[in-house]
Amino acid sequence: METMDDLYACKEILNNILLLKVAHRAGVDMNVFHSYIPNEFYGFDQSWELFITAITNLFEQCDFIAPYDDEAEVIETKSYWLNLAKQESQEDYKGLVIILDDGIPQFDDSYVGGYTISNWYTGYAEVHSIEKGIVIEYDEEDGAIDWTNVFAFLAQILERGTRNKEELTNEVAV
Amino acid sequence: MNFDFEYFNNQIESQKIEIVNKHQSANYVLMVLINGLPIDQINYEAFDEDDVIDTYLSLDEAITNESIEGEITLDPNHSYTRMIALRSKIYEMENLEKFRPPSPFSFL
Numbered sequence: 001m002e003t004m005d006d007l008y009a010c011k012e013i014l015n016n017i018l019l020l021k022v023a024h025r026a027g028v029d030m031n032v033f034h035s036y037i038p039n040e041f042y043g044f045d046q047s048w049e050l051f052i053t054a055i056t057n058l059f060e061q062c063d064f065i066a067p068y069d070d071e072a073e074v075i076e077t078k079s080y081w082l083n084l085a086k087q088e089s090q091e092d093y094k095g096l097v098i099i100l101d102d103g104i105p106q107f108d109d110s111y112v113g114g115y116t117i118s119n120w121y122t123g124y125a126e127v128h129s130i131e132k133g134i135v136i137e138y139d140e141e142d143g144a145i146d147w148t149n150v151f152a153f154l155a156q157i158l159e160r161g162t163r164n165k166e167e168l169t170n171e172v173a174v
Numbered sequence: 175m176n177f178d179f180e181y182f183n184n185q186i187e188s189q190k191i192e193i194v195n196k197h198q199s200a201n202y203v204l205m206v207l208i209n210g211l212p213i214d215q216i217n218y219e220a221f222d223e224d225d226v227i228d229t230y231l232s233l234d235e236a237i238t239n240e241s242i243e244g245e246i247t248l249d250p251n252h253s254y255t256r257m258i259a260l261r262s263k264i265y266e267m268e269n270l271e272k273f274r275p276p277s278p279f280s281f282l
Binding site for chain 2: 015036
């Protein structure tokens with residue numbers, strides 16, 4: 001580590017290690033991940049790559065819509081999911097991540113910023129609850145999102161759902 | 175004056191183990207970071223989320239000076255710097271020229 005850029009790179013790697021640790025705890029098969037060190041082959045935005053890999057393997061179904069996709073069909077799909085999440089307006093600069101899983105309980109809509117452990121992320125994600133699913137509306141106009149933070153929140157929701165299910169099963173058994 | 179080497183040694187050993195154990199998991203995170211361990215070789219049971227966050231935050235403390243050009247000076251006593259020094263030392267030892275002393279026996 002010789003420059004401030006090296007320091008930022010080290011911090012980004014640590015943030016990615018944190019995401020891997022959360023994924024491991026949540027029960028994701030670690031063989032699905034390729035790399036946590038930013039490189040030109042797997043992309044410099046490793047955090048997004050790791051996030052998508054983690055949710056794809058943790059939840060039953062996942063899909064995402066990139067920002068600024070203005071095809072009529074995409075706009076219609078985006079509106080469908082946002083309406084389901086009780087959101088009236090849609091902005092073309094915002095992206096969407098849709099997750100469906102029977103284990104996801106209802107939860108209060110939440111706002112996840114970029115401040116887990118770092119202070120330079122300025123993007124944000126709104127996490128909306130839908131029936132047996134999650135809709136994430138994200139805005140990276142003013143900076144990247146800390147996807148480790150978002151993933152930790154999702155893993156927490158799923159854990160709560162699994163725990164509720166276990167408790168219900170135990171009650172029925174009793 | 176009699177010096178109790180036994181007692182002295184026991185004291186040092188017990189304290190050494192205590193300090194190492196205290197920072198073991200955070201040091202493991204540093205080791206993963208510095209060596210860029212492959213994902214399948216990381217022991218995820220060896221550390222928890224707080225260890226990564228602590229390591230992340232402590233990196234700022236390793237910097238003692240920053241030049242206008244962005245070059246930084248590291249604290250030689252910081253765990254990150256010590257780990258880097260340790261890695262360099264191991265690398266040097268691995269690459270030492272092999273030396274075999276001449277045998278006094280003609281058949282060896």
